[in-house]
Amino acid sequence: EPMTSLNPLQTIDQQVGEVLRVHRGMDKSAERRRVLELLTRVGLRDPEKRMSSYPHQLSGGQRQRVMIALALANEPELLIADEPTTALDVTIQAQILELLKELQQELGMAMLLITHDLGIVRKMAERVYVMNQGKVVEEGATEDIFERPGHAYTRHLLAAEPKGEPPRADETAPVIMETDNLKVWFPVKRGLLRTTVDHIKAVDGVSLKVRAGQTVGVVGESGSGKTTLGLALLRLISSDGPIVFMGRNIEDYNSSQMRPLRKSIQIVFQDPYGSLSPRLSVSQIIEEGLTIQEPGLSYEQRRARVTQALEDVGLDGGMQDRYPHEFSGGQRQRIAIARAMVLDPKFIMMDEPTSALDMSVQAQIVDLLRDLQREKNLSYLFISHDLRVVRALSNHVIVMRQGKVVEEGAGEKVFTAPESDYTKALLSAAFNLEARELAAVDE
Structure with a gap:
């Protein structure tokens, strides 16, 4: 959740910099250069100005980009993305997903994507695990899961998208x-x-x-x-x-x-x-x-x-x-x-x-x-x-x-x-x- 995951009392450069100090032992000037590089890489506009901002001064999409920068600071081999787009509007969702895809290809890292949005799963994943009550009930290639689901729970999820039409409204109603x-x-x-x-x-x-x-x-x-x-x-x-x-x-x-x-x-x-x-x-x-x-x-x-x-x-x-x-x-x-x-x-x-x-x-x-x-x-x-x-x-x-x-x-x-x-x-x-x-x- 980008709205609550960042410390409201610290600026963006302080939060990203802390990761670099603790795990990389960087001095202040090297830390600042790396923070600027990370914020630039995740597509944050005006990164030099934004470095000194507090989380409340950023939009939801900007905060999520900062969270991704934090996760990438130590160049991980595996990125766990837990509902990375849930609180974001659709245009920002598209931008964040595109960013994750580009970074994955650029850094060669694996990604574990956890989400309830099946559209995102279909767009991003090569392989899918379907869980229900703590157990994996089905797994397979993405296309197979979406085109030929084998488990009743998977079929239920795929059929659960909000459908139907609104009740007919009376255009002469008060x-x-x-x-x-x-x-x-x-x-x-x-x-x-x-x-x-x-x-x-x-x-x-x-x-x-x-x-x-x-x-x-x-x-x-x-x-x-x-x-x-x-x-x-x-x-x-x-x-x-x-x-x-x-x-x-x-x-x-x-x-x-x-x-x-x-x-x-x-x-x-x-x-x-x-x-x-x-x-x-x-x-x-x-x-x-x-x-x-x-x-x-x-x-x-x-x-x-x-x-x-x-x-x-x-x-x-x-x-x-x-x-x-x-x-x-x-x-x-x-x-x-x-x-x-x-x-x-x-x-x-x-x-x-x-x-x-x-x-x-x-x-x-x-x-x-x-x-x-x-x-x-x-x-x-x-x-x-x-x-x-x-x-x-x-x-x-x-x-x-x-x-x-x-x-x-x-x-x-x-x-x-x-x-x-x-x-x-x-x-x-x-x-x-x-x-x-x-x-x-x-x-």
Whole structure:
């Protein structure tokens, strides 16, 4: 995980240099030259400037390149790559995989690639081992495994990719959430007096509508403004531009005015391991919203609502007294969805809700979200870099880049007949098509 594997208190050159000092006994000048050489080799832009950066000042893709530089510092004969692209968007994934391939050929090293993404396995591996419950259930040449799987579990994995179509949306249904020319600009301040000298335009003039029972998918590379857009719509960060929820402009609502609306506006976060408090039981996690929004409920009524919410997401209501560490990643994400659903919301922002899950669990969560949408007529803003999941869930898709919408339209149209070069590049990276466009739009 590039977001957490680097020490937040040390600069990049300190972290890479430590490996060289400990294992190679290099002096300071030789260490600096080698760090610069490694960062250049892994394709980090402006390596001399980046050497003095801290991890939080780098993007996910840049951090992953630093992690690869750390691994290569001692010129290993074997590189173990454990889920090297899980938290990265599709264009950065393609770049990291290409980098690993080039380095492998250049250094002649072996690679053990551990991943739940079968597309990456097919692209990178010559030989595949399939594991289930601690045992190897099948092994063989990559082409044989994918074309002629022999074990039932392997066939299950290959068939588990999220498929199907989103529930049909009524184009005349009332608009639940709407914004026009929304902007979120963060000031860049410098000098002793902290004067604003520029702005980071995280969201720059975005307009969208989400109707009842509809899913609007938001895609784009890391830093494109996807999550910032969602947080602004939920009034969790300041923004400029009208935000209309169920007919009311909530742009200028303060926290006390927003509180009664929070029941109808919910969020499911990306990380099922980090978004649930380890100190609270599942019951306490799910009923927290009920305690705030419906304080008149008795203990028995809250327990009943929690039980129903768990059963709605396919979990046993009797599990509510357990703690998050007792559940798998897929089960934890179901608990996070139950926490959002227990208040009977109208609009839910889904921020990368499947990115931390393996493909078979992704497919289960996608099916669950579709079923809940049909049953409860829910509206989703679905933010993801996984275009396969977006395609399976979204009626309407907007593509963002550098804070702006570069393309939007009906989901299937965007996926089958993209118009912008950037959208074509995203699709080529995600679906393993010819990726010539990537270089053209890479900055």
